[in-house]
Amino acid sequence: MALKKRIVVVGGGVAGSTIAKNFDLEADVTLIDPKDYFEVPYAALRCTVEPTFAERSCVKHSEYLKKAKLVQSSAQSVSDSAVVTVSGDKIPYDFLVVCTGSTYTGGPATKAERIKEYQADNKKLEAADSVLIIGGGPVGVELAGEIVVDFPTKKVTLVHSGDRLIDFLGPKASKKALKWLKSKNVEVILNDRIELDGLE
Known part of the structure; x- marks a missing residue:
């Protein structure tokens, strides 16, 4: 053989x-x-x-x-x-x-270590009164959605430098994502950016 x-x-x-x-x-x-x-x-x-x-x-x-x-x-x-x-x-x-x-x-x-890492991140998320997400690409939009589904009373703000979310997709997808996030009380700020210089 x-x-x-x-x-x-x-x-x-x-x-x-x-x-x-x-x-x-x-x-x-x-x-x-x-x-x-x-x-x-x-x-x-x-x-x-x-x-x-x-x-x-x-x-x-x-x-x-x-x-x-x-x-x-x-x-x-x-x-x-x-x-x-x-x-x-x-x-x-x-x-x-x-x-x-x-x-x-x-x-x-x-x-086991990876799960502990997720648990630690989750504790920080649970303890937060508000969450700021920088970037309205697929990850930022998904994270905002995940948070408001599980924590509907949390204040979530999404800041994106472009004029529409997930802008590599068509305008229809961008409008749908924006409408859904706003329906869940996510504050979406477009055409703006966060300056991270000097922040710790």
């Missing part, structure tokens, strides 16, 4: 975890990721408002990988036959898949 091909996947985000899972039983898979979990990135704002949601949106790699090995580290260097990690492991491969995504390198290493 032929030996299974060795696949090394660097990065446990959406692409890397999907590839590792899809080849888990078909090949000798090693996933290299500094975290012990996969996080659904577009669920982060919901988790800030409702930390229990993170129990479902943060999934330990060991929960969905049956046979693949996890090396909890970052890749340091790559040759044409092996990956060397920061932790000193040298992992040979037949196929290398690099799914490192963005340049963001922060964040906790474990699922």
